[in-house]
Amino acid sequence: MLGNFTYCNPTxxxxxxxxxxxxxxxxxxxxxxxxxxxxxxxxxxxxxxxKVLSVLHxxxxxxxxxxxxxxxxxxxxxxxxCEKARAAKADLILAVGGGSVCxxxxxxxxxxxxxxxxxxxxxxxxxxxxDGTKIxxxxxxxxxxxxxxxxxxGSVITNHAEKLKIGHVFGENVFPKFSxxxxxxxxxxxxxxxxxxxxxxxxxxxxxxFSGTDDxxxxxxxxxxxxxxxxxADIAVENPTDYEARSNIMWIATWALNTFVAKGKETDxxxxxxxxxxxxxxxxxxxxxxxxxxxxxxxxxxxxxQPKFARYAVNVWGVDPAGKTEKQVAEEGLDExxxxxxKIGLVMNISDLGATEDMxxxxxxxxxxxxxxxxxxxxxxxxxxxxxxx
Ligand code: NZQ
Ligand code: ZN
Numbered sequence: 480m481l482g483n484f485t486y487c488n489p490t491x492x493x494x495x496x497x498x499x500x501x502x503x504x505x506x507x508x509x510x511x512x513x514x515x516x517x518x519x520x521x522x523x524x525x526x527x528x529x530k531v532l533s534v535l536h537x538x539x540x541x542x543x544x545x546x547x548x549x550x551x552x553x554x555x556x557x558x559x560x561c562e563k564a565r566a567a568k569a570d571l572i573l574a575v576g577g578g579s580v581c582x583x584x585x586x587x588x589x590x591x592x593x594x595x596x597x598x599x600x601x602x603x604x605x606x607x608x609x610d611g612t613k614i615x616x617x618x619x620x621x622x623x624x625x626x627x628x629x630x631x632x633g634s635v636i637t638n639h640a641e642k643l644k645i646g647h648v649f650g651e652n653v654f655p656k657f658s659x660x661x662x663x664x665x666x667x668x669x670x671x672x673x674x675x676x677x678x679x680x681x682x683x684x685x686x687x688x689f690s691g692t693d694d695x696x697x698x699x700x701x702x703x704x705x706x707x708x709x710x711x712a713d714i715a716v717e718n719p720t721d722y723e724a725r726s727n728i729m730w731i732a733t734w735a736l737n738t739f740v741a742k743g744k745e746t747d748x749x750x751x752x753x754x755x756x757x758x759x760x761x762x763x764x765x766x767x768x769x770x771x772x773x774x775x776x777x778x779x780x781x782x783x784x785q786p787k788f789a790r791y792a793v794n795v796w797g798v799d800p801a802g803k804t805e806k807q808v809a810e811e812g813l814d815e816x817x818x819x820x821x822k823i824g825l826v827m828n829i830s831d832l833g834a835t836e837d838m839x840x841x842x843x844x845x846x847x848x849x850x851x852x853x854x855x856x857x858x859x860x861x862x863x864x865x866x867x868x869x
Contacts, residue, residue: 481743510570525667543567552583554598560587577623585634588615619658625676627736629658644759662726675766683735690745747852756845763832770825775867784853
């Protein structure tokens, strides 16, 4: 049942092989000081850095570089970035990289002038940006596909001292003003990162699909997105430079988490809470943490949402329901999903990501409990799911 909602997505997207040609016109809308944010150096190896810098110079910008954003950006790095942005009097933060770089750019944009400890304010107390706080506009040139950060207000920051990895979903005033999506920019991703991103996309869709019992258009849209994702992922794993497959994957990623399919619907997000807790203790790659906890979680909650799991089996995995009970159909769907996950090379156990049995209590303590899915987990249940994921 669709309730009351407002839908507005202010991010302008430029998609395709020629997408970067639009960067100059976008830059002309901002002041001269640009803070160029990037990760550990992949953009220097694959030439994207040179391409972006030449547009920045041709546009007459004064560029301050802030490189070295690590996968799973930290609260310490955020504090450094805020200082840099203030010193540079940044009129625009241009993020060139994956979700980590885009998330970090958004965090700096709301934190540089917030006058408070951003970790405490936005990630622990979960406060909004105060009225009147200057928000530095962000633009993205995406190089890794998965998070949807290019068209949403999400920003996930890790605090290693506190063993917490927490996301804050900011409002439309924090969404990137524009994002450049050229599928070819993702061709140099190592296979591990590519499939991790593919599973991140799948998980974003499933987090929004496995909730509610109403007849909701978003569920039909998500089944279509999932079918297209599975089809294109199979092609991309065989041939990573297949433009058609990679461009479809890039577009699905954006729609999986740009708020559209969540409107008028309950959502779960417990897989992300489990995965982020694993990430806080291991610093493992985001999509792989999700892959490793998903099946134990879904098998555990299946009895609480059985009709939806059966629908998923039939509409997404093509399970033939003839002569089977609903439970059998639902379980067969998860079995098909497991086979596919193994086939594309996902990590299926948290022990392969560095988690050990003696860490399980701590990881359980770092797992936030969500209330929108088919089962609100107790601490004992979280522990049991993590144990089954080892
Ligand atoms: O740092 P560099 O050298 O650039 O290397 C990166 C990094 O090591 C590399 N890479 C990126 N583009 C490349 C490339 N290597 C070769 N060629 C390219 N074209 O890939 C590695 C991973 O990059 P990262 O940005 O960390 O990956 P991802 O896009 O998966 O982002 C992960 C972060 O996003 C958060 C995650 O928790 C994690 O912190 N998320 C953000 C969300 C959001 N904003 O809504 C939602 C997600 O659920 C997620 O939680
Ligand atoms: Zn994710």
